[in-house]
Amino acid sequence: QQQVKQSPQSLIVQKGGISIINCAYENTAFDYFPWYQQFPGKGPALLIAIRPDVSEKKEGRFTISFNKSAKQFSLHIMDSQPGDSATYFCAAGNFNKFYFGSGTKLNVKP
């Protein structure tokens, strides 16, 4: 059973646009929702994370929106730049373990 579903699989955005990636989870016991950015041949880098006591968290150009009742959360990248082109993974779980989404390959066109 897939614990975390992520969409879209790939995304093309023009420079300066907003990139939106969505994730949904099943287990209501999950209490930690991070987003990771991965460049080819590198390990994932933590971008931003949210816990279920808040509905939104913003760090620079990156914002997580969290809907606990719908069991959904999303990543918004404002003013997208070509350097943001990478694969993004959402994850959900708790301190001991979390599960990754299938990934979204983002391509920001100059």
Next chain:
Amino acid sequence: GAVVSQHPSWVICKSGTSVKIECRSLDFQATTMFWYRQFPKQSLMLMATSNEGSKATYEQGVEKDKFLINHASLTLSTLTVTSAHPEDSSFYICSAKTPGLASEQYFGPGTRLTVT
């Protein structure tokens, strides 16, 4: 801060041999580290949870006798792929959990294993 390193970054070994991959937390102590496997253009699959001073907890379907994990200190965990076969070729990534209430998980740069 919160830097995790892996060594080697890539390794080629012959079928039937064993290879060891090291994961180190450079600027913090990690009581818990994780090992993941990632196939090309796919997501990360958790293989096992490594706890300092105790046996690792393996995910369902992961052979513990094939993937030996040792977490001998608060800054080092090792993954040994024993009797490697070509199907073990993959990208292996470790992560380490920072201590405290606001714990986060930070990933190493990964190790590319190719078994010929």
